[in-house]
Amino acid sequence: xxxxxxxxQAVNDCWNKIGVEGDRTCPELKTVIHCRNCxxxxxxxxxxxxxxxxxxxxxxWTNILANTPLDNxxxxxxxxxxxxxxxxxxxxxxxxxxxxxxxxxxxxEVTNPCVMHTLPHRSNELLLGLVNIRGxxxxxxxxxxxxxxxxxxxxxxxxxxxxxxxxxxVANEQDRWxxxxxxxxxxxxxxxSELQATPVVISKATEAYTKGVISWRGQKxxxxxxxLLFYTLNRRIL
Numbered sequence: 513x514x515x516x517x518x519x520x521q522a523v524n525d526c527w528n529k530i531g532v533e534g535d536r537t538c539p540e541l542k543t544v545i546h547c548r549n550c551x552x553x554x555x556x557x558x559x560x561x562x563x564x565x566x567x568x569x570x571x572x573w574t575n576i577l578a579n580t581p582l583d584n585x586x587x588x589x590x591x592x593x594x595x596x597x598x599x600x601x602x603x604x605x606x607x608x609x610x611x612x613x614x615x616x617x618x619x620x621e622v623t624n625p626c627v628m629h630t631l632p633h634r635s636n637e638l639l640l641g642l643v644n645i646r647g648x649x650x651x652x653x654x655x656x657x658x659x660x661x662x663x664x665x666x667x668x669x670x671x672x673x674x675x676x677x678x679x680x681x682v683a684n685e686q687d688r689w690x691x692x693x694x695x696x697x698x699x700x701x702x703x704x705s706e707l708q709a710t711p712v713v714i715s716k717a718t719e720a721y722t723k724g725v726i727s728w729r730g731q732k733x734x735x736x737x738x739x740l741l742f743y744t745l746n747r748r749i750l
Contacts, residue, residue, distance in 0.1 A: 523556050523559065524552065524556065525556070526538065526547075526552060527547035527550075527553055531547040531550075532546055532547050533547070598703070598704045599701055599702060599703055599704065600615065600701070600702055600703075600704055600735075601615070601616040601617075601699060601700070601701050602614060602615060602699070602701075602702065602726070603615075603616050603619050603680075603696070603698070603699050604696075604697040604698065604699075604700055604728060604733055605680065605693040605694075605695060605696045605697060606693060606694045606695040606697070607655060607656045607659070607661050607693055607694060608656055608661045608694065609661070610659075610661050610734060611697075611728070611732065611733040611734070612655075612659075612733065612734050612735075612736055613700075613726060613733050613734065613735045613736065614682065614738055614741075615738055616699050618682040618683060618684060618738055619680070619681075619682060619699075620681040620682060620683050620688065621645065621646075621680075621681040622678050622679070622680050622681075622696055623645065623678065623679050623681070624677075624678065624679070625677055625678070625679050625692060626643050626644060626645070626679065627643070627644070628640055628641040628642070628643050628652055629641050629642045629643070637654060637657045638653055638654055638657050638658060638748060638749065639651060639653055639654075639749050640652045640654055643679065645679075645681055645690060648688075650681065650688055650689065650690045651689060651690065651749065652679070652689075652690040652691065652692070653689055653690070653691050653745060653749070654691065654692075655691040655693075658721075658741070658744065658745070659721055677692070677693075677694065677695075678692070678693055678696050679692050679693075680692075680693055680696070682738075684738070684742050687742055687745070687746060687750075689742075689745060700728065702726055706726060706727070707723065707724030707726060707735060708725045708726070709724065709725070710722045710723075710724060710725060720740070721734075721736050721737050721740055721741060721744075722734045722735065722736060722737065723736065723737045
């Protein structure tokens with residue numbers, strides 16, 4: 513339980529005593545359901561936002577921001593900004609028996625599988641055909657074929673939160689591609705220092721496209737080299 517202080521004086525933080533953070537004996541809860549819907553809570557909140565800025569506040573934050581690179585700023589739960597090691601945000605997905613990851617900045621959309629139209633004399637193991645994604649015709653490729661992955665099952669009982677059988681749309685500055693995955697495990701964040709060296713047990717094709725390996729939920733996830741992927745697709749298809 514925490515008492516709220518405003519300009520050196522304690523305010524009526526009844527939500528910490530008889531409200532949702534306290535013993536819930538406040539009679540108003542029957543009407544407002546939650547303290548955030550109560551006028552008392554709103555009034556105290558406004559008073560905190562409208563209070564005068566401490567004399568050294570601006571100078572303190574000026575010094576912090578001036579000495580911390582913007583790329584390395586990370587907000588903490590207590591509101592402070594501290595130096596942080598470089599991190600990466602990735603989308604994790606499964607193809608056959610392999611867990612893979614791509615930078616989330618490339619992700620444009622994850623959608624349900626749709627009708628694929630093959631191209632006469634063009635469709636093959638790598639270029640599967642064309643798909644209509646929200647009115648735009650895009651080329652659908654087999655990422656598993658490019659990486660020379662075998663069609664095996666990674667998990668006998670995958671977590672129910674995963675989304676299975678989806679089409680993923682990725683793009684860089686010039687190109688957009690679509691590929692089908694067996695499972696999508698969402699977006700996750702890692703420290704760059706967590707990237708491990710590529711093991712020798714993976715296939716040579718996969719190794720060529722892997723920057724490193726991430727340990728995630730007891731699985732080894734290959735973090736793919738997106739620049740090499742786009743380069744190869746352009747060279748082999750376009």
